[in-house]
Amino acid sequence: MDHRPELTMATVRLDQKSRAIVRSISESYINAIANYFGSGPTDIAAAKSQHKAYADALSANGVEVTTLEADQDYPDCVFVEDQAVVIDGHVLLPVPGHESRRGEQPPIADFLSDQLQGHQICKMEPPAMMDGGDILRIGDLFFVGRSTRTNDAGISELKDLLDHLGHELRVIDIPAQALHLTSISSTPSDNLILIPEEYLTPESFGEMPEGCEVIVMPKEEVYGCNTIGLPGNKVLMADGYPAVQAELESRGFECILLDMSQIRAADGSLTCCSVFY
Numbered sequence: 001m002d003h004r005p006e007l008t009m010a011t012v013r014l015d016q017k018s019r020a021i022v023r024s025i026s027e028s029y030i031n032a033i034a035n036y037f038g039s040g041p042t043d044i045a046a047a048k049s050q051h052k053a054y055a056d057a058l059s060a061n062g063v064e065v066t067t068l069e070a071d072q073d074y075p076d077c078v079f080v081e082d083q084a085v086v087i088d089g090h091v092l093l094p095v096p097g098h099e100s101r102r103g104e105q106p107p108i109a110d111f112l113s114d115q116l117q118g119h120q121i122c123k124m125e126p127p128a129m130m131d132g133g134d135i136l137r138i139g140d141l142f143f144v145g146r147s148t149r150t151n152d153a154g155i156s157e158l159k160d161l162l163d164h165l166g167h168e169l170r171v172i173d174i175p176a177q178a179l180h181l182t183s184i185s186s187t188p189s190d191n192l193i194l195i196p197e198e199y200l201t202p203e204s205f206g207e208m209p210e211g212c213e214v215i216v217m218p219k220e221e222v223y224g225c226n227t228i229g230l231p232g233n234k235v236l237m238a239d240g241y242p243a244v245q246a247e248l249e250s251r252g253f254e255c256i257l258l259d260m261s262q263i264r265a266a267d268g269s270l271t272c273c274s275v276f277y
């Protein structure tokens, strides 16, 4: 990957999520890959309406949302998180880990290149592979899942970029029963990480920076561990995960609940439907 030092920018606060790309549900969504949370979507109309409610919730909470058109040739194209990651003045374009999803990237890359002129584009090349859904960030500290979608060559390229930016990267092995790191964890705020028991342990994240905490949730609520933290102590989360909701509410967050059933059916979580930039 090529990245120029002069374009490094100061670390952004993660709760300042001002803009997001989402992408509509494809007419072929019924064929989306599903091996973990779901056994495949069953109702495209419901999926579209749930996705619209998701995008509307982002907009209603101050995020400027751009919706890219779906592509019939790519049943999984709604899951944009995997295709691009914006990090401090750089746009990382990974090689998506599932071959059937590689053609989803160009419209997202084009949009970000156009919007973020002056950002350095860092394009991975095979044999490196990585899904954006394996990257989690808390301040200057990054975690990457080593998964069926993200290999050591991809991790090494990400590490090069983060070394260059002065950020630390820690690798977490994703258990066989999970797709990605962000499928089973998230940062509802800049100092919290939610994880499900039995899938991940706080120890696997290593020593956390002062004031940061890894919170362990019941394993039955693994899907609920994926949330999107927004300004004003608001958190978008899937409906139906009472322990996660109670934990967040006890910490003063306002939970905004979304029906994600048809997104979950294709192994998609909340974060995977957005690229924040």
Ligand code: CIR
Binding pocket: 032, 033, 034, 076, 079, 081, 082, 098, 101, 131, 132, 133, 134, 179, 180, 182, 183, 266, 267, 268, 269, 271, 272
């Ligand atoms: C896939 O298997 O690639 C999609 N059906 C789901 C991708 C979910 N993405 C994510 O968690 N970042």
